[in-house]
Amino acid sequence: MSQTHWTVLGAGSLGCLWAGYLNQAGFPVTLLHREGVAAPESLNLTRFQAEQATAFEARLTTASACPEKSISRLVVATKAHDALNAVAGIKHALTDNACIVLLQNGMGSQQAVAEQYPEFAIIAVCITDGAYRTGPGHVIHAGQGVSRVGALNKAGQKVWRQVVEDLEQTDLIIEACEDINQALWNKLAINIAINGLTALDQCLNGELMQPERYQRVSLLCQETEAVMKGLKLQLPEQGLLQLATDVIEGTAKNRSSMLQDTLRGKITEIDYINGYLVQQAERLNIEVPESLSIYRDVKQRFNQPSS
Numbered sequence: 001m002s003q004t005h006w007t008v009l010g011a012g013s014l015g016c017l018w019a020g021y022l023n024q025a026g027f028p029v030t031l032l033h034r035e036g037v038a039a040p041e042s043l044n045l046t047r048f049q050a051e052q053a054t055a056f057e058a059r060l061t062t063a064s065a066c067p068e069k070s071i072s073r074l075v076v077a078t079k080a081h082d083a084l085n086a087v088a089g090i091k092h093a094l095t096d097n098a099c100i101v102l103l104q105n106g107m108g109s110q111q112a113v114a115e116q117y118p119e120f121a122i123i124a125v126c127i128t129d130g131a132y133r134t135g136p137g138h139v140i141h142a143g144q145g146v147s148r149v150g151a152l153n154k155a156g157q158k159v160w161r162q163v164v165e166d167l168e169q170t171d172l173i174i175e176a177c178e179d180i181n182q183a184l185w186n187k188l189a190i191n192i193a194i195n196g197l198t199a200l201d202q203c204l205n206g207e208l209m210q211p212e213r214y215q216r217v218s219l220l221c222q223e224t225e226a227v228m229k230g231l232k233l234q235l236p237e238q239g240l241l242q243l244a245t246d247v248i249e250g251t252a253k254n255r256s257s258m259l260q261d262t263l264r265g266k267i268t269e270i271d272y273i274n275g276y277l278v279q280q281a282e283r284l285n286i287e288v289p290e291s292l293s294i295y296r297d298v299k300q301r302f303n304q305p306s307s
Contacts (some may be wrong), residue, residue: 006168007032007093008075009063009086011040012104013131015077016139016167018172020045020056025170031058032066032090038135048144066093075101080109080272089114094120099159102152103127105257106272106292107188108279116153121155123163124182129172132253146173150180185233191273193217194243195258196294199268200301202259206252209245217244223288227277230284245285250298262302270298 002026008019011033020043023029028140033039039060044053052116063086072095079084094100099121102110130143149167161234162177167174177183197208197216208217221240228235236243257271261268274295298304 003028004073004306005030006073006075007071008058008077010077010082011060011088011137012077012079013133013139014127015075016043016133016137017045017131017141018045018075018103018301019058020139021170021172023056023058024054027166027169029056029058030066030071031060033060034061035062035064036197038136040135043137044139044148046138047239048141053138063090063093066090068092069095071095072098073101076113079104080104080106080177080269081192081267083109084112084116085088085107085111091101091117091122097121099123099163100154101125101149101163104272106191106276107184108272108276109295110152110184114156116206118153119155121142121159122152123149123156123160124152124165124180124184126187144173146175148175148177148180149185150177152180161202180238182233185228185231186236188273188276189221189228189240190244190247190289191256192224192277193240194248194291195219195256195268196270196274196291196298198256199258199262199270200294200297202262204252204255205248208248209252217241217248219290220294223281223286223291224277227281227284227288230286233282268302268304270304274298 004115006022006027007030008015009032013032019031032185043056043058045056046053071093076083076086101123103125104110110124115163126148128145133139149164149201152155164176198204218241225235225240258268275290278295
């Protein structure tokens with residue numbers, strides 16, 4: 001049984017998913033829940049294609065209750081807009097050689113953490129698993145995906161392979177990724193094509209195949225390709241539109257994460273998806289009117305805070 005102690009910050013669907021798989025692989029786990037919210041009374045993970053929920057163990061506490069210099073391996077499983085503040089709130093508990101593993105969707109939040117905390121090993125994970133909570137501490141692993149793991153800074157380069165080896169002991173599908181920036185962009189491109197549109201039209205992924213919506217998907221993919229080319233990133237051989245189409249058709253009955261956020265009245269991750277593309281496009285002097293339109297419409301319609 002491995003003795004590396006993992007601390008997971010965020011008891012939402014991804015946090016519980018990772019805490020569950022880490023614990024079931026033999027790692028001791030501490031799960032940090034939100035301040036002012038009661039700790040889950042029980043912890044359960046229903047694995048992909050399994051009917052039976054199995055209990056997992058984790059010490060439940062909050063960031064402020066963690067002792068000084070007590071955390072050497074931290075997983076940040078918050079939403080993108082909470083990540084930087086979440087790390088600031090737990091910094092007192094990080095050891096001098098701590099490793100921070102970031103699970104955020106979109107782009108921008110990971111880079112902000114790496115820039116703010118260069119003294120720590122910063123690892124980013126690009127995740128395609130599907131998971132949702134049925135209640136506090138109870139998570140369903142609904143779709144088997146891949147977790148691509150790579151270093152975001154020099155300190156991270158020294159330890160990321162050890163992190164990969166540890167994660168490979170779990171039943172998550174783990175892939176060592178030399179170029180995590182490329183992997184994050186590949187996923188970002190799909191999110192740009194799907195999330196904002198499904199939120200604005202309050203529709204399932206598959207409904208984006210309707211002609212008028214699909215035309216907008218096509219424009220979004222064209223704009224993203226232009227920015228990726230400007231950044232000297234690789235494009236998929238089949239092109240982004242075909243890749244996005246495959247995902248739309250393969251997840252036709254799914255609600256995107258951004259649609260779910262709007263239905264719950266929560267802050268979306270639009271700043272870290274279409275907003276990130278707009279930011280990079282401005283830096284490169286590339287016009288992205290479709291992404292800019294969707295970015296502004298989501299911000300206005302759902303009363304999203306200023307970035």
